[in-house]
Amino acid sequence: MGSTIIRNWDRTRSWRPRATYHPVDETGAAEVVRQGAEQGRPLKPVGGALSWSDAPAISADAMRFDRMARIVEIDAGRKRVRVQAGARLSSVNQALAQHGLALDNFGSIVMQTVGGYLGTGSHGTGGRTPILASSVTHLRLIDGLGEVHELDDAHEPELFSAARVHLGCLGVVTEVTFQCVDAFDLEERLELVDLETALADLDRIVDDNDYVKLWWLPYTNEVQVYRFNRTDRPRTRKTFNERLDASGVSSIAFAGLMALSRTFPGITPRMNRSAQKISFKPRVRIDRSDRIIRYAGSIPRHQEAEYAIPRERAATAIDEVRRAVLAADYRVNFPMEIRFVAADDIPMSPVSGRDSCFVGAYVGSRRWAGPYFADFEALMADHDGRPHWGKSFSRTPQELRDLYPRYDDFDALRRRCDPEGVFRNSFVDRVFPA
Numbered sequence: 001m002g003s004t005i006i007r008n009w010d011r012t013r014s015w016r017p018r019a020t021y022h023p024v025d026e027t028g029a030a031e032v033v034r035q036g037a038e039q040g041r042p043l044k045p046v047g048g049a050l051s052w053s054d055a056p057a058i059s060a061d062a063m064r065f066d067r068m069a070r071i072v073e074i075d076a077g078r079k080r081v082r083v084q085a086g087a088r089l090s091s092v093n094q095a096l097a098q099h100g101l102a103l104d105n106f107g108s109i110v111m112q113t114v115g116g117y118l119g120t121g122s123h124g125t126g127g128r129t130p131i132l133a134s135s136v137t138h139l140r141l142i143d144g145l146g147e148v149h150e151l152d153d154a155h156e157p158e159l160f161s162a163a164r165v166h167l168g169c170l171g172v173v174t175e176v177t178f179q180c181v182d183a184f185d186l187e188e189r190l191e192l193v194d195l196e197t198a199l200a201d202l203d204r205i206v207d208d209n210d211y212v213k214l215w216w217l218p219y220t221n222e223v224q225v226y227r228f229n230r231t232d233r234p235r236t237r238k239t240f241n242e243r244l245d246a247s248g249v250s251s252i253a254f255a256g257l258m259a260l261s262r263t264f265p266g267i268t269p270r271m272n273r274s275a276q277k278i279s280f281k282p283r284v285r286i287d288r289s290d291r292i293i294r295y296a297g298s299i300p301r302h303q304e305a306e307y308a309i310p311r312e313r314a315a316t317a318i319d320e321v322r323r324a325v326l327a328a329d330y331r332v333n334f335p336m337e338i339r340f341v342a343a344d345d346i347p348m349s350p351v352s353g354r355d356s357c358f359v360g361a362y363v364g365s366r367r368w369a370g371p372y373f374a375d376f377e378a379l380m381a382d383h384d385g386r387p388h389w390g391k392s393f394s395r396t397p398q399e400l401r402d403l404y405p406r407y408d409d410f411d412a413l414r415r416r417c418d419p420e421g422v423f424r425n426s427f428v429d430r431v432f433p434a
């Protein structure tokens, strides 16, 4: 137990817990939950605290999982991995690669804990690939009374289904089993495509490739289209630019440019165009699947809001955001990211019941984040956008209820799992008001 300050990734939120628990096993974690329930003291499970939203906000005690971060078992025959909830995705990927296996799902970073990644419904990209939570086959969860539930399709299936995207409010996740696939390599093709052409061609771009993401640097006319496809061809050697990215030099340079644009907002359009010319040249490279879609270097601190909209609305919605940015007083000095995810059946998953496009509005300025995200969220609302739970959003409970057909079922389950409100915090209060 300790009580140091906990800050989120972009340092816009910080909390000083009354006590921070670091249990070494499930029994110890359950005992802490039981005490919280008996004494009416809130307890927040916290993963990497990477979320921009207040999902991990701590109002009294915190529980962290640095001592529950083991890869418990790899079943090569069934292609499954069982991990403790505090394991970082980086160590899961590494362990799987050593056994010729992989997760078929790749976000931009691998620093998240398994418990936190699932909790916010975090996602990668690929029109045929759902979010990682869809690959979960078993979960162990301590409810708000300290009872342990072993969950899968056959045991408490309703709770199992919901707990895959648990929003940190059903209980403490202690262990997760994922269905994996055989390890594979991907070829990345990066091309600069005229933005209007890319939007007109979006469906084909997504359907013709295993994984796709697009980055648009505002005020430029071209969009960076990244296509990723499985390959057996030899891995490529790292180029000078890739080495610069990996060393962190590019990130420092970009962070410097972002600081300059905050001081001299007028230079942002020119700065973005120069950055595109210098850093985003067409290229082809081949590497292990989990190493190629994620960002290789360190990422300069910035703010993010991201929404999942029905895939068929993507081109229209992206064009509307582009127009709003061009007409605005604020400046946007970070790429907008566009990814695609297949539908699932998880109650509070942002892609529940619909193939989706995730539109990410990112900006390296706290001052510009306010007006940018307000415009962005208004546009996303017009397209029935569902917010990423781990990023900035301001949807009301009624709006969320309208967006999620099983919102009431989840809330009822939440009340059953946590009758004393041990896991409530500002996030839970604003998503499911009492």
Ligand SMILES: Cc1cc2nc3c(=O)[nH]c(=O)nc-3n(C[C@H](O)[C@H](O)[C@H](O)COP(=O)(O)OP(=O)(O)OC[C@H]3O[C@@H](n4cnc5c(N)ncnc54)[C@H](O)[C@@H]3O)c2cc1C
Binding pocket: 009, 044, 045, 046, 047, 048, 049, 050, 051, 052, 055, 056, 065, 085, 086, 106, 107, 108, 109, 111, 112, 113, 114, 115, 116, 117, 118, 119, 120, 121, 122, 123, 124, 166, 167, 168, 169, 171, 172, 173, 174, 299, 388, 390, 391
């Ligand atoms: C630089 C950067 C890049 C990112 N890239 C992506 C991306 O590509 N795709 C994407 O979808 N998201 C992305 N995110 C968002 C990120 O995936 C989510 O915010 C994720 O939840 C962070 O994981 P974490 O371990 O830090 O969880 P935290 O932020 O600590 O917690 C998230 C939620 O999970 C709960 N929680 C954590 N552990 C447990 C547990 N063991 N049991 C019960 N509840 C728990 C917390 O209470 C909280 O509600 C990115 C974030 C950053 C900072």
